[in-house]
Amino acid sequence: MEGHQEPNYPPPLTPSSLISLPFLLPPQNPLFTPSSASTAPSSSSQLISPPLLEPQQHQVLPDIDWVSLLSGSPAAGFGGQEINNYKPLVENNNVGASAENINEADREGKSANSKRKGGGRTRKPASRPRFAFQTRSADDILDDGYRWRKYGQKAVKNNLYPRSYYRCTHHTCNVKKQVQRLSKDTSIVVTTYEGTHNHPCEKLMETLTPLLKQMQFLSGF
């Protein structure tokens, strides 16, 4: 464990990467598809925050309590409660945190001896990268290339729609995400990522593998 530094595979979800992450930019990336595009082909997901992207596609919605959302405070709500300033979407984004620390945080509260049910609101150390963004989409789940397993759903105060909890299905990966649709604007979905993937993006690898093989073949390897 000690000294073992797991690589943080892209996409590490950081503000800068959010700008460039291909899967967050539908018009520019063929990989991007709404997760249930087959059932709702007319809908298209649209990133609307952070406010760094093309103005005609993205808009800022400052009336979300990002602080509560990101910190998981009990007062968390998207119900348009007053918020003084537009907060950055990224909080506690300690990119420099070692994977070891992150994994340590993941294991926190999971004692092998004490078998308990429910995790409760365990406060995580500040080393766990966490950020949120909004998309305008009919689909709750963005296909970000990773595989997720839903492990819970909870009704949230001041919101008509429940919050869904997902966990990365990769064995060694403990990245989580929360998905919630705004009651104020039902077309908007807020996705909160927590943690950093320590494995390659499966869909990306699926796409790239044949290309790589072909490149190797053509280059004589």
Next chain:
DNA sequence: CGGGTTTGACCTGCGC
């Protein structure tokens, strides 16, 4: 049959 979803119960932090 394996993997994912649903859902009620449980745990825990926080405010009062």
Next chain:
DNA sequence: GCGCAGGTCAAACCCG
């Protein structure tokens, strides 16, 4: 200390 609310667990269920 108590109650509320968010987060998680895990059994049951569903589906390909």
